[in-house]
Amino acid sequence: MKQTDILCELLGTRYPLMQGGMAHISDARLAAAVSNGGGLGIISAASGDIRKIADQIDEARRLTDKPFGVNIMLRGENIDAIAKLIAEKKVAVVTTGAGSPAAYIPMWREAGVRVIPVISTAAMAQLMEKSGADAVVAEGTESGGHVGEMTTMALVPQVCDAVSIPVIAAGGIADGRGFAAAVMLGACGVQIGTRFLAAEECSIADEYKERILKAKDTSTVVTGRRLGHPVRSLKSAFSRAYAKAEYTDISDEALEAMAVGTLRAAVVDGDPKKGCFLAGQISGLVNKEQPAAEIIAEIMAQAEALLG
Numbered sequence: 001m002k003q004t005d006i007l008c009e010l011l012g013t014r015y016p017l018m019q020g021g022m023a024h025i026s027d028a029r030l031a032a033a034v035s036n037g038g039g040l041g042i043i044s045a046a047s048g049d050i051r052k053i054a055d056q057i058d059e060a061r062r063l064t065d066k067p068f069g070v071n072i073m074l075r076g077e078n079i080d081a082i083a084k085l086i087a088e089k090k091v092a093v094v095t096t097g098a099g100s101p102a103a104y105i106p107m108w109r110e111a112g113v114r115v116i117p118v119i120s121t122a123a124m125a126q127l128m129e130k131s132g133a134d135a136v137v138a139e140g141t142e143s144g145g146h147v148g149e150m151t152t153m154a155l156v157p158q159v160c161d162a163v164s165i166p167v168i169a170a171g172g173i174a175d176g177r178g179f180a181a182a183v184m185l186g187a188c189g190v191q192i193g194t195r196f197l198a199a200e201e202c203s204i205a206d207e208y209k210e211r212i213l214k215a216k217d218t219s220t221v222v223t224g225r226r227l228g229h230p231v232r233s234l235k236s237a238f239s240r241a242y243a244k245a246e247y248t249d250i251s252d253e254a255l256e257a258m259a260v261g262t263l264r265a266a267v268v269d270g271d272p273k274k275g276c277f278l279a280g281q282i283s284g285l286v287n288k289e290q291p292a293a294e295i296i297a298e299i300m301a302q303a304e305a306l307l308g
Contacts, residue, residue, distance in 0.1 A: 007166050007189040010114060010134060011093060012067040014038035015300050017179070018116075018137070018168060019292075020193025021045075021071020021095050022145065022278070024267050025204055028056040030292065032063030033201035037293030038300075041068040042095060048077030050085060057089050069093030069116075074101060087111035095137065098146065100124075102131035118170070118191075120148025120155065122162040129163045136163065137191050140171030144194050144280035147171075147222060147232050153185070160186030174282040176302020183307060192299075194280040199292040205270025208277055211236075215283035224259075227252060234277040238262055 007016035017039040019031065023046035031041030043060060045053045053070070060068050070091050072082050075098040083104040086094050093114040094101075101108075101117055108115050109132060117128045118137040125136045138159040140152025148155075152171040160167045169182035170191035182190050196202055197212045211234050221239050224231045226246045233239050242258055259276065266275030290298075 003186075003188045004183065007135070007168065010166060011040045013040050015296060016189025017296060017299065018042060018069070018095075018189070018191040019196050020143075020170065020191050021069075021097075022193050022197075023073065024263055025197070025202065026071065027203060028059035028063060029203060030196065030199060030201045031068045032060045033199065033292035034196065034296065035064045035066035035068045037291075037296040039296050040093060042093075043068065043070045045070050045072045045082050046076060048082070050078055050081050053082060054085060054089070057091060067092035069095055071095045071097065072101075073097050074099035083107065086113060100127065100131065105132045116168070119159070120150060122155075122158045125159045125163045125167070129165050133165060135166035135168060135188070137168045137170050138187070139191070141222075141232075142172030142281040143170055144220070144232050144278045147230050152182075156182060156185040156187050172280060172282050174285045176299050176304075176306060178282070179299055179303035180306040183303075194282050195286050195295060196292060197279065198286045198289050199295060200289055201292050204267050207270030207272060208266050208275070209289065211277050212279055212283055212286050213289065215279065215286070217281070217284040219283055220279055220281050227255060231276075231278065232280060234279045234283065236275060236277055237273045238276050
């Protein structure tokens with residue numbers, strides 16, 4: 001069995017490709033479109049609203065008969081309730097970030113939910129394997145949103161050597177070349193976020209989508225290192241002001257307050273002044289809006305041609 005077939009069998013998908021669980025962006029419509037296109041769509045549970053998350057799961061099931069997943073950030077709100085909801089709804093896959101899901105893995109496994117934590121170090125990958133995870137997403141610092149320090153090129157092969165469960169590469173992947181490179185590094189498949197921001201089914205504000213489409217290779221910046229949780233976003237009025245403030249005598253509390261509501265301002269309002277437009281370094285390769293299924297087909301066709 002080819003290494004990519006292993007992931008397809010695990011996920012129940014046609015292609016070894018997952019959509020990233022982008023906070024306040026990855027909804028039922030986008031997830032269903034990705035799943036219908038042969039990948040694994042993911043719904044973000046970052047809102048912490050149990051009723052809303054349940055409705056999104058139900059909506060995705062109305063839009064697709066294919067498997068999909070839910071992403072849960074373990075430092076968010078109502079985590080215990082969300083974890084229980086995922087088990088009760090028997091979602092096909094759960095991906096996790098910002099901590100260890102070890103306490104929930106037995107419940108999820110009993111419900112038949114595949115557990116795939118997102119990790120940024122080989123040591124964390126080993127811990128997740130020991131805790132019973134089905135696979136891990138090795139996400140490099142090139143990705144959008146919360147990031148670690150290691151690059152995808154350095155991280156993925158070290159994680160592949162450290163664990164025996166499937167490894168999914170993420171961070172800096174937007175086309176078939178990135179997919180092929182990930183496979184050559186030992187990954188069984190990929191997780192892609194930023195390119196799906198340009199999917200027709202992605203409901204972000206027009207201003208957000210236009211910024212992605214116009215981005216260049218130097219269009220992103222990492223802020224938040226001072227507070228211990230670095231985030232990659234497009235350069236904007238907000239990110240420039242925040243980056244400048246980090247090197248002043250502003251209090252940590254005031255610095256935290258600066259970021260409150262900025263993602264919503266980008267996603268919902270498309271506010272060019274207040275918005276924090278999360279995106280990966282690969283933004284410069286995203287230059288057209290397409291249906292999610294077309295994005296997936298294009299990536300896989302290019303990858304298959306390269307990999308033979």
